[in-house]
Amino acid sequence: MAQGIRDKAVILGMGCTRFGERWDMSSDMLMAEAFGEALADAGISRDQIGAAWLGSALDDVNVGNSAIPLATALRLPSMPVTRVENMCATGTEALRAATYAVASGAVDIALALGAEKLKDTGFGGLPIRTKGSVNDLWMPYGSAPGTFAQLAGAYAARYGIDAVDLKRAMAHVSWKSHQNGVHAEKAHLRKAVSMETILNAPMIADPLGLYDCSGVSDGAAAAIICTPEIARSLSRDALVSVKSVQVCASNGWEMQYGEWDGSYVRNTRIASGRAYEEAGITAADLGLTEVHDCFSITELVTMEDLGLSQDGRAVFDVLDGAFDADGRVPCQTDGGLKCFGHPIGASGLRMAYEVYTQLKGRAGVRQLKNIDFGLAHNLGGQPSNSVAAVSVLGRLE
Numbered sequence: 001m002a003q004g005i006r007d008k009a010v011i012l013g014m015g016c017t018r019f020g021e022r023w024d025m026s027s028d029m030l031m032a033e034a035f036g037e038a039l040a041d042a043g044i045s046r047d048q049i050g051a052a053w054l055g056s057a058l059d060d061v062n063v064g065n066s067a068i069p070l071a072t073a074l075r076l077p078s079m080p081v082t083r084v085e086n087m088c089a090t091g092t093e094a095l096r097a098a099t100y101a102v103a104s105g106a107v108d109i110a111l112a113l114g115a116e117k118l119k120d121t122g123f124g125g126l127p128i129r130t131k132g133s134v135n136d137l138w139m140p141y142g143s144a145p146g147t148f149a150q151l152a153g154a155y156a157a158r159y160g161i162d163a164v165d166l167k168r169a170m171a172h173v174s175w176k177s178h179q180n181g182v183h184a185e186k187a188h189l190r191k192a193v194s195m196e197t198i199l200n201a202p203m204i205a206d207p208l209g210l211y212d213c214s215g216v217s218d219g220a221a222a223a224i225i226c227t228p229e230i231a232r233s234l235s236r237d238a239l240v241s242v243k244s245v246q247v248c249a250s251n252g253w254e255m256q257y258g259e260w261d262g263s264y265v266r267n268t269r270i271a272s273g274r275a276y277e278e279a280g281i282t283a284a285d286l287g288l289t290e291v292h293d294c295f296s297i298t299e300l301v302t303m304e305d306l307g308l309s310q311d312g313r314a315v316f317d318v319l320d321g322a323f324d325a326d327g328r329v330p331c332q333t334d335g336g337l338k339c340f341g342h343p344i345g346a347s348g349l350r351m352a353y354e355v356y357t358q359l360k361g362r363a364g365v366r367q368l369k370n371i372d373f374g375l376a377h378n379l380g381g382q383p384s385n386s387v388a389a390v391s392v393l394g395r396l397e
C-alpha cells in the first residue's frame, strides 16, 4: 500500500529570479540566476546534486527539447537530467519529480528548476497550441481568457450570483493581489491598482477585464531537495518539508456534458483532497495559499475547490476579506500570477518559493505570523480539460 511522501524530502534551498520583461536575459541566464540563489541558500556545491528536472512548457521559444540545456547552463556534474511538461502545472511537475526521487531513496539531493521566456513568443497572451489526438476536436480556437470566462458564467448561473456582485468579488481578488505585489521585490507588476480602475478596465473576455488577467512574463525558479538526514546535518534554521504533492488530470469526464456544469474545477478538488490526506491535515490547518490565479475567477472558484469556502460562498468570503493579507487564510501574499505573470514552467516553483519564504520567516513586510502549513496550487489547461497540482509544505518537526 502506498505510504505517501510526507516528511521524506526537505527543501534545502530555493531561488527565484525577478519576473518581468527580461529581454536582456536568455533562458540559460534565468536558469543560472535562480540556481545561484538556490545553491547559496542550500549551502552545498553543485557536485553534491545527484539528479535534476527542468520544467519548461514551450520548447519552441525556450530551451528546446530535453533538459540538456539545464545541465549545460548550470555546468552540472554528469547526472540524469530530464525535462518535464504538463501545461501550466509544469513547475510543480519538476518539484514532484525531484521530491519523489529523494523520497524513494534513489537520490540524496535533487534539483527542480522551472524556466520560461514568454515575452519572446511575440504573442500578447499564450501562443495557441492544438496538438494531440483529441485537443483539435474541442479547443481549436479557444483562448485562455475565453475558456476561463466561461467558468465565471457557469459559476454565476449555478449559484444565482448577481453579475455586479461577481464582478466586484473578482475585482477584489485582483485588488488584493496588487496590494500584496507592491511588497514583492521580484514581481513584474508592482503597483497598487484601485477598485475603480479594475472595474472600469477594458474587457478582455466578458466578464474578465484587463485586471482580471494575469500578466505575461519571463522568469525562473528553483528548489534543491534532500533527505531529512542531510538537511538536519546542514541547515542552520527551520527546515521546510514537503508534506505532499498530488496531481490530477482530466480523463474526458468533464467533456461528456453529463454531470459537470462547468462551475468548478474537479481536478483541484480531487488533488487537494489527496494532498490534505497525504499531509495529514485539513484545509483548516493552512496558514496561507498560493493558488493559480491565471484569472481572478479562477482564484475565486479555487477557494471552494480547496475547501476554504463553502460552495457558492466564495464571492462573499472574498468580499469580506477572508483571503486578504490580514484575512482568515491569506492568498497570494506575493501578488500571485496577477503580479508575477505566468512564465509557465516557472510558476509552480515560484508559488512554492513564496510558501517556503513565509515558512522560513524571511518574507519581510509580507511576513505572516504563526503559520505551520502552506499550500501551492498550480493549474494547467482549462476547466474542461485540466491538470491540477497541489503541494503542501510545512515545517519538519
Ligand SMILES: CC(=O)CC(=O)SCCNC(=O)CCNC(=O)[C@H](O)C(C)(C)COP(=O)(O)OP(=O)(O)OC[C@H]1O[C@@H](n2cnc3c(N)ncnc32)[C@H](O)[C@@H]1OP(=O)(O)O
Binding pocket: 087, 088, 089, 124, 125, 126, 144, 145, 189, 204, 210, 211, 213, 214, 215, 216, 294, 338, 342, 379, 380, 381, 382
Ligand atoms: C493554459 C493553462 O495551462 C492554464 C493557464 O494558466 S491560462 C493563463 C495563461 N496566461 C494568459 O492567458 C495571460 C493573460 N494575459 C494576457 O494575455 C495579457 O496580459 C493581456 C491580453 C490581458 C494584456 O496584454 P497586452 O494588451 O498585450 O498588454 P501589453 O501591451 O503587454 O501591456 C500594456 C500595459 O498593460 C500592462 N499590463 C499588461 N497585462 C496586464 C495585466 N494582466 N494586468 C495588469 N497590467 C497589465 C503592462 O504592464 C503595460 O503597462 P505600461 O503601459 O504601464 O507599461
